[in-house]
Amino acid sequence: MQILDGIKLAKEIKQEIKELVQNYKDQGVRVPHLGAILVGSNGASQTYVDNKIKDCHFVGFESSELRLPDTISQEDLIAEIEKWNNDDTLDGFIVQLPLPKHIDQEAVINAIDPKKDVDGFHPMNFGKMALEMETFLPATPYGIMEMLERYNIDTAGKHTVVIGRSRIVGRPMSILMSKNGNPGNSTVTLTHSKTKNLEQFTKEADIVITALGVPGFLKADMVKDGAVIVDVGITRVDDETNPRGFRLAGDVDFDNVKEKASWITPVPGGVGPMTRAMLLKNTLLACNNKK
Ligand SMILES: Nc1nc2c(c(=O)[nH]1)N[C@@H](CN(C=O)c1ccc(C(=O)N[C@@H](CCC(=O)O)C(=O)O)cc1)CN2
Numbered sequence: 559m560q561i562l563d564g565i566k567l568a569k570e571i572k573q574e575i576k577e578l579v580q581n582y583k584d585q586g587v588r589v590p591h592l593g594a595i596l597v598g599s600n601g602a603s604q605t606y607v608d609n610k611i612k613d614c615h616f617v618g619f620e621s622s623e624l625r626l627p628d629t630i631s632q633e634d635l636i637a638e639i640e641k642w643n644n645d646d647t648l649d650g651f652i653v654q655l656p657l658p659k660h661i662d663q664e665a666v667i668n669a670i671d672p673k674k675d676v677d678g679f680h681p682m683n684f685g686k687m688a689l690e691m692e693t694f695l696p697a698t699p700y701g702i703m704e705m706l707e708r709y710n711i712d713t714a715g716k717h718t719v720v721i722g723r724s725r726i727v728g729r730p731m732s733i734l735m736s737k738n739g740n741p742g743n744s745t746v747t748l749t750h751s752k753t754k755n756l757e758q759f760t761k762e763a764d765i766v767i768t769a770l771g772v773p774g775f776l777k778a779d780m781v782k783d784g785a786v787i788v789d790v791g792i793t794r795v796d797d798e799t800n801p802r803g804f805r806l807a808g809d810v811d812f813d814n815v816k817e818k819a820s821w822i823t824p825v826p827g828g829v830g831p832m833t834r835a836m837l838l839k840n841t842l843l844a845c846n847n848k849k
């Protein structure tokens with residue numbers, strides 16, 4: 559078994575971006591500028607947004623952060639988005655998900671200018687992705703594709719089983735793995751909460767990508783020998799022995815599944831750091847598209 563090391567890869571990618579930005583600075587070219595909107599006080603979301611801003615500092619991007627109360631109306635949130643759509647100094651921005659229940663996520667995503675939608679969630683960008691046109695790819699699936707590519711994992715003609723059909727991970731992942739390219743050219747099965755006999759699919763899979771949010775869900779008897787296992791789950795589980803008061807748990811029963819896998823991502827330290835790195839790549843693309 560070998561580890562797909564997201565921390566190491568993300569470091570390499572961030573270093574590459576940092577050097578590129580230094581070149582921009584040396585040539586007097588404007589550096590990319592990323593914005594992040596956080597609504598409410600969800601602890602995990604705060605951590606993710608803080609990390610996005612830290613990543614900008616590390617690579618030399620400009621960053622802006624807008625924190626809004628969870629009582630904000632949908633109308634007022636969309637008014638803030640429109641301000642950022644019209645701000646020429648900003649190349650791209652994200653609205654951290656999930657949003658409070660009274661806000662319609664679809665309406666908010668639709669309000670973002672597709673040219674600034676560095677999450678790749680807008681229907682225009684999602685459609686372009688599905689048609690294999692150049693666009694912003696959602697950062698988590700993009701990070702997984704980059705990881706498979708940099709580790710030379712063979713995906714052509716393989717059977718990939720994706721667990722979960724969310725907009726952020728499962729659905730775009732299924733599209734990207736089936737695209738004509740490398741990585742890609744996989745035969746994809748997209749499974750979800752209504753799938754019957756899920757194990758019948760996972761047991762046959764060459765590659766399993768799980769994005770369910772159920773700790774330890776994927777057990778060793780559900781995968782075949784030599785499978786590649788990508789774990790997108792990151793659930794916070796209460797843990798008094800941990801200084802943070804919780805530990806992070808993936809969807810995969812790691813200790814047992816690793817005995818059968820050829821390659822496996824750890825949690826933490828697998829897909830998460832790649833997600834962060836790919837948002838920077840998208841911001842770079844947004845900036846270059848404007849030049
Ligand atoms: N607007 C968006 N919202 C959300 C996205 C997204 O891509 N855009 N994805 C997730 C959250 N997410 C980024 O926003 C994200 C999640 C986890 C990590 C990460 O680095 N995980 C680390 C552990 C971090 C920790 O200590 O908590 C790891 O797995 O090693 C990065 C980004 C939902 N919302």
Ligand SMILES: [Mg+2]
Binds near residue numbers: 698833
């Ligand atoms: Mg993500």
